[in-house]
Amino acid sequence: MKQVLNRIYSPLLAVLWNLLLVYFVYQIARLEYYVENRDYLSYTWDIFQGGLLFDTSAILYTNALYVVMMLFPLHWKENKIYHKVCQWLFVVVNSITFAINLADSVYFRYTMRRTTTTVFEEFSNEGNLGSIIGTEFLNHWYLVLLFALVVFLLWRCYVEPSINSHSLKWWRYDVACLLSLLLFAPFCVAGMRGGFTTAVRPITISNANQYASRPVDAALALNTPFALIRSIGKNVFVVPHYFSDEKALASMYTPIHTPNDSAAVVKKNVVVLIVESFGREYIGALNKDLEGGKYKGYTPYVDALIGKSTTFQYSFCNGRKSIDGMPSVLSSIPMFVEPFILTPSSMNDYTGLAGILEQEGYETAFFHGAQNGSMGFQAFAQKTGFKHYFGRTEYEAAKGTDDFDGTWAIWDEPFLQYYAEEMGKMKQPFMTAVFTASSHHPFVIPEQYKQQFPEGKLEIQKCIRYTDMAIGKFFETASKQPWFENTIFVLTSDHTNMSDHDYYQTDLGGFCSPIIIYEPSHPEGQVIDKIAQHIDILPTVLGMLGYQKPYFGFGIDLLNTPSEDTWAINYLSGIYQYVRNGYVLQFDGRKTKGIYSLSDSLMQQNLIHQPSVVSHQSQMERELKAIIQQYMERMTQNRLMP
Secondary structure, eight states: OHHHHHHHHHHHHHHHHHHHHHHHHHHHHHHHHHHHTTTTOOOOHHHHHHHHHHHHHHHHHHTHHHHHHHHSSOGGGOSHHHHHHHHHHHHHHHHHHHHHHHHHHHHHHHHSSOOOTHHHHHTTTOSOHHHHHHHHHHHTHHHHHHHHHHHHHHHHHOOOOOOOGGGOOHHHHHHHHHHHHHHHHHHHHHHHHTOSSTTOOOOOGGGGGGGOSSGGGHHHHSOHHHHHHHHTTOOOOOOOOSOSOHHHHHHHOOSEEOOOTTSOOOOOEEEEEEETTOOGGGOGGGOTTGGGGTOOOSOHHHHHHHTTSEEEEEEEOSOSSHHHHHHHHHHOOOOBSBOGGGSGGGGSSOOOHHHHHHTTTOEEEEEEOBSTTGGGHHHHHHHTTOOEEEOHHHHHHHHOSOOBOSSSBBOHHHHHHHHHHHHTTSOSSEEEEEEOOSSSTTOOOOGGGTTTSOOOSSTHHHHHHHHHHHHHHHHHHHTTSTTGGGEEEEEEESSOOOOOSGGGGSTTGGGBOOEEEEOTTSOOOEEEEEEEEGGGHHHHHHHHTTOOSOEEOSSOOGGGSOGGGOEEEEEETTEEEEEETTEEEEEOSSSEEEEEETTOTTOOOOOTTOGGGHHHHHHHHHHHHHHHHHHHHHHHTTOOOO
16 A cells, blocks of 8 residues: 555645755744844744745745646656756755745845845846855855855755556556646636635735734845845836926925924824715715715715714725725825735835824724734734734624624624723723725525625625615714724725616716714814815824824815815826826826816816916826925835825
8 A cells, every 4th residue: 555655646746845855944044044134023923924924925935846847747747857857946945945945034234124126126227236246255254154054955845746657557646646636727827816714914024013913023034035026017116307396396386295393193093984885975975966966875974974074075085996095095106007005015114003103102902803913914004003903804703603794704793892892991092993894795684684784786785785784883882982082994995896877877877985084072064165085094193183293194184274275186007197186187198088077076177278277287197296206215215104
C-alpha cells in the first residue's frame, strides 16, 4: 500500500513539501527584515499571523506555473530531465522573490513602507542606480551570504518525485494527478485572494494594517513580492502639472485647514452611521417633488429624523463602492480613479475623524457586523485611529446567538441595538462609527419581517424598509441613554444602489447620498441650500466641536462656508464631475467634456458651447484642476497630514 501511495501521489506530496519549504524561506526573509530595521519595527504574534496570509498569496502567485507543471496529468513527463527543469524553475523563482525581500529590507528605512511598482517610475530617469546598488552590496555583504545560503538550501532540500514512468499504470497516474490538480486549484485561488468566503475581497496592501498596531509595522506583515504583484496596474495616481507654482496652486485650493482658534470648544460625542446602499432616492423627506409630490419613499423613521435634523439641498457620495465610503466619510479622502484603500497610497501617513478626536481624549470604536476583516474595514479603522473594533466575532461572543444573515453580516436590527448598548459602556466623550450591511445584495431580510416589508418595484426596497426600521429602533434605544443629548449624529450612505427614477440614473444622480446631521440638543429641522458631499463630514463635525488645530481633509466645513463656496466632486469612468454654482462640469483630466445646469436634472442639455457659461466653465476648470493636482501630488508624495 505504501508503495502504491508513493507512486500515485508522489507529485502532490513533492509539491506540498516544496511549497512548505518556500514558507520557511519567507519567514527567514521577514525575520531578516525585522533585524535589519529593528529600530523602526515591532515583531508581534499578530504580525506573524498576518504575514502567513500575505505569504500564502505571494507564494501561490509566484509558484503557480511550477504547481501546474508538477501536477499536469501526463505520465510521460515523469523523467529526470523534466523534473530537473521543474527544480530549476522552482529555485530560480523563489530565489528572486527572496532577493527582492532582502533588497527591500535595506530600502525600507528610506520609505518606511514596502516597495511597490511605483519604484520603477520613481527611478526611471536615474542613471546612477548601478553604483548605488553596487555600494549597497558592499555595505550589506552579509545579506549576499544569507542569499547564497538560502539558495543552496532551496536546491538541496528540494524534493523530486520518485516515480519511474516505465513502471506506471498511466491511467491511474493521470487520474490521480488530475484529481490532485482539481483539488488544489480552489485552495490556490482562495490563498491568492486571502480567503474562501463571499465576504472576502482579494486582499490588498492596505489589509496589512489589520495586523499592525502602528502603520509602520504593516510593512513587516507584508512581503515585497505581494506588494509588487498587488500594485501592478494600480499606479493610478499620475501627477498632472496644471499649476507650476506651488503658491498659485495653494491659493486656488488646499486641503490643509486652519480653524479659527477663537471658536468655543465643545466636547460632544460623535456618532456616524454609514448605511449600506441607503441612497437619497429611497428617502421620502428628501424627494418631496418626486412623482408630482406623491412620492412617499421607503423610510418613515428616517423621514421623522430629518424633521429634526440639518440636511442639504444637494448631497453626494464621493464613490460608488463601500470601500470608497469609509475614506470619504471618515478621513475626508475622495475616490479618484481607483478606490483609495486598494492603492499603494493607502500606506501613506494619514488619519481620520477618530484619530483626530482620539488625540483630544475621545474614546473611539468602529462597528461592522460582518466577518472580522471583511472588506478591509478593520484594517482601515485601525489605521485611522479607531482604538476598538466590534465585528461579528465580538457580537456573537457577547450575545451568544446566531443573528448572522447567512451571507454578509449580523442583521441590522440586532446589530444596531448592540451598537447602542456598547456605546453606553464607553467613557464620554466618544467617537464611534457603524457600517450596516443588511441592505446589500442578495437583498434578503429576516423571515419574521417578510410580511411586514413585502417586495417592492426593486428588490432592495424591502431591505431599505427593514434597515429604516432598524435605524428607528436604534434611535429609540439611544434616546434612553445618558449620553444621547450630548451627541452629534451623522447619518449617510456608503454609496447609492438600484434606482427606478430617471434623475437618480444620471451621471450625477447616481452619486446622490443623504447627509443628515442630528443634534438632540438642537432638534431643529432645516434644509440648507448648499452642496454637500461625504468628504465634508469630517471638517463639518470638527467645526461643530470647535476644533482649533490644523488638520487635513479634502472637504469643507459646510456650516461655516457660504453657499456659493460649497462644491462636490466625484469620479466616474475616467471623468471627474465637479458641482458648483449651479453647474456640473465633466472633465477628463485634459479638457471639459460637458457642462450642465443643476436645474437640468436629467442632464439632457450640454451647455459646453454656450457663451453664457464660458466664464463659469473656465473658473470651474481651474478649481477642479487644483483639486486634482493637490490630490495626486499628496498621494504620491505621502503628504496627507497637516
